[in-house]
Amino acid sequence: MTAGDAGAAEPGGAGVSEPGGAGVSEPDDAGVSAAAGDPSDFVSQVIAVVESIPAGRVMTYGSVAAALGSRASRGVGQVMAYAGSELPWWRVIRASGHAPRDHEQRALEMYRVEGTPLRWSRAGAFRVDLERASWSP
Template structure:
């Protein structure tokens, strides 16, 4: 009897993505982002050969606490909605470059902090 693989490949059912594989691949990319650097949701998707930034967002919403979630930001440089204060604390600890407005709002300086892996 032939051995079955321990884990299915990236595609099952004739071409649809294996959700478990997508999940683990997203987390691997996020884990590779160094301190003080960030990737956008779209950047994480692009690193996986996809355009599914929403798919990355779903993974982060489900398992973001397992990785440095603050290193994945929106295309504007803002962290996940509702997590701004905790993200700011982590950015300060890690020395992530930020841009401040006159109104006192901030975002990550993507020109200096973007990581492409």
């Protein structure tokens, strides 16, 4: 991380508070109540789904939520922001196939190690090839 990146939050890294700390809250009740009723249950379910994603495969925030019978993709994003450093966070991507925002280079390293199928633009930008890499539990 460079000095210019100091303000960027890493999944579970700098800029993210410890549980119960200020700055990062657990998923809000609005997104969670539709999914499971109990915020801690939703969190544990998201963690279980993310941990089950095999190397070289991905799920979108929305597909993680759908696997739980929910539409709370933003709630999944909040869980990833809160507990992501302990998880294979690079395997949960945006619906466009792009890596988590502000973590593209670290994710690219992991995609290369795991052999995740990628698509490249002429400008040199990448995204995950969702047709080949999507996974469903």
